[in-house]
Amino acid sequence: MTRKLYTGPIVDLTFDGDVCQHAGECVRGMPAVFNVHARPWANPEAANTPDLAALLREVIGRCPSGALQVAEHQAA
Numbered sequence: 001m002t003r004k005l006y007t008g009p010i011v012d013l014t015f016d017g018d019v020c021q022h023a024g025e026c027v028r029g030m031p032a033v034f035n036v037h038a039r040p041w042a043n044p045e046a047a048n049t050p051d052l053a054a055l056l057r058e059v060i061g062r063c064p065s066g067a068l069q070v071a072e073h074q075a076a
């Protein structure tokens with residue numbers, strides 16, 4: 001099992017491809033961040049406002065497998 005970290009300006013996310021069920025909730029919910037044709041396919045850099053970060057948290061919360069998880073930045 002390999003969980004990979006993708007960093008963004010407000011929230012980071014982690015993804016474990018062995019767990020993903022390819023349900024597509026992520027790419028449907030936030031195509032600016034999740035694009036299987038881009039490298040890296042997950043780009044939390046695009047969630048660069050509080051509203052977009054909130055949407056990203058919500059979309060990750062819909063991931064049915066737990067493959068995607070939010071990694072909140074530690075408070076300074």
Ligand code: SF4
Nearest residue numbers: 020021023024026063
């Ligand atoms: S929502 Fe989760 S299970 Fe579905 S494709 Fe995205 S990462 Fe995989």
